[in-house]
Amino acid sequence: LVVLGIETSCDDTAAAVVRSNGEILSQVVSSQADLLVRYGGVAPKMAEEAHSLVIDQVVQEALDKAKLTEEDLSAVAVTIGPGLSLCLRVGVRKARKLAGAYALPIIGVHHMEAHALVARLFQSDLQFPFMAFLISGGHNLLVLARDLGHYIQLGTTIDDAIGEAYDKTAKWLGLDMRKSGGPAVEELAREGSHETAQRLQFLLCSDAAIHVAEASEEDRKARADIAASFQRVAVLHLEEKCERAIEWAMEIEPSVKHLVVSGGVASNQYVRSRLNKIIEKKGLQLVCPPPSLCTDNGAMIAWAGIEHFRMGRYDPPPPACEPEDAVLDLRPRWPLGEELAQGRSEAR
Numbered sequence: 001l002v003v004l005g006i007e008t009s010c011d012d013t014a015a016a017v018v019r020s021n022g023e024i025l026s027q028v029v030s031s032q033a034d035l036l037v038r039y040g041g042v043a044p045k046m047a048e049e050a051h052s053l054v055i056d057q058v059v060q061e062a063l064d065k066a067k068l069t070e071e072d073l074s075a076v077a078v079t080i081g082p083g084l085s086l087c088l089r090v091g092v093r094k095a096r097k098l099a100g101a102y103a104l105p106i107i108g109v110h111h112m113e114a115h116a117l118v119a120r121l122f123q124s125d126l127q128f129p130f131m132a133f134l135i136s137g138g139h140n141l142l143v144l145a146r147d148l149g150h151y152i153q154l155g156t157t158i159d160d161a162i163g164e165a166y167d168k169t170a171k172w173l174g175l176d177m178r179k180s181g182g183p184a185v186e187e188l189a190r191e192g193s194h195e196t197a198q199r200l201q202f203l204l205c206s207d208a209a210i211h212v213a214e215a216s217e218e219d220r221k222a223r224a225d226i227a228a229s230f231q232r233v234a235v236l237h238l239e240e241k242c243e244r245a246i247e248w249a250m251e252i253e254p255s256v257k258h259l260v261v262s263g264g265v266a267s268n269q270y271v272r273s274r275l276n277k278i279i280e281k282k283g284l285q286l287v288c289p290p291p292s293l294c295t296d297n298g299a300m301i302a303w304a305g306i307e308h309f310r311m312g313r314y315d316p317p318p319p320a321c322e323p324e325d326a327v328l329d330l331r332p333r334w335p336l337g338e339e340l341a342q343g344r345s346e347a348r
């Protein structure tokens with residue numbers, strides 16, 4: 001199988017071609033970082049326009065880099081949710097147009113499931129069941145992956161997702177956001193120490209960093225300390241939740257051996273090493289894909305598509321000339337799995 005994956009759920013337009021043996025033939029990502037800097041966040045209408053401008057080119061480039069044409073594809077996979085519906089629409093339209101023109105089956109992919117499943121692309125012997133901690137721009141999601149399409153949600157955030165907290169902190173520290181906020185905070189944190197961590201501990205993470213940052217705009221060392229402190233406190237929260245979730249998961253599935261950490265924030269070295277300590281202490285192995293597969297990318301969508309396609313879960317090719325106003329199967333709000341934590345008194 002050779003599958004094209006298309007991703008437009010948020011601010012990156014991405015496409016990739018992946019073989020079912022796990023070979024990534026191409027990966028193209030066009031980022032809207034410039035827009036993010038200019039407008040300080042993702043404005044859906046603007047993001048939609050940016051996706052529309054580059055989608056054809058990104059897909060073409062993915063095919064060219066893979067040295068393939070549309071005729072060589074077995075199927076097209078596309079993110080249908082969760083995400084911004086205006087943005088999802090751009091990717092889904094492109095996927096349906098292509099699938100219609102070349103009579104290709106189409107696979108609608110859950111973006112967060114793809115963040116988790118990409119670990120099986122990276123590590124081909126990773127079997128179900130496994131745990132996944134998905135930490136990204138929009139989610140802190142702890143799940144027990146029992147099987148393909150069968151996830152039990154162990155925990156989620158009631159506040160900002162950690163990636164968003166990193167982005168806000170970067171903004172308030174006045175950092176260069178062109179590569180997104182997380183990497184900028186990580187870099188600055190290396191120069192600092194977490195001596196202000198105590199002050200941040202009581203106020204929650206990013207909001208606390210904002211207050212402290214205002215007091216020290218000029219002083220790089222002070223700002224590096226804030227970045228380091230923010231990082232320490234934010235990751236402490238992750239560690240606690242991770243540890244508790246492992247205990248629950250082991251009650252349900254004692255055979256779990258691996259914990260996948262994925263999503264944009266999993267690119268962070270400090271996050272990886274701190275979580276790895278907890279995971280090892282609990283007797284599990286960490287599986288953390290490389291940063292290019294942790295942040296939004298088309299390969300994870302293609303791979304999730306391959307996994308579902310193999311199980312016979314796909315839609316037949318759409319009509320060759322679908323009307324522009326055709327109703328699309330978009331799922332902007334689409335929970336992954338059932339919620340287990342809600343019924344537990346110790347859930348938070």
Ligand code: ATP
Binds near residue numbers: 164296
């Ligand atoms: P979601 O997957 O929840 O829909 P998203 O797709 O927008 O959100 P991702 O692309 O998975 O998010 O991750 C982007 C987030 O990861 C951003 O908030 C970014 O700041 C953060 N991030 C990326 N690299 C790092 C890093 N090195 N350290 C911390 N955060 C990082």
Ligand code: FE
Binds near residue numbers: 111137263264295296
């Ligand atoms: Fe994502």
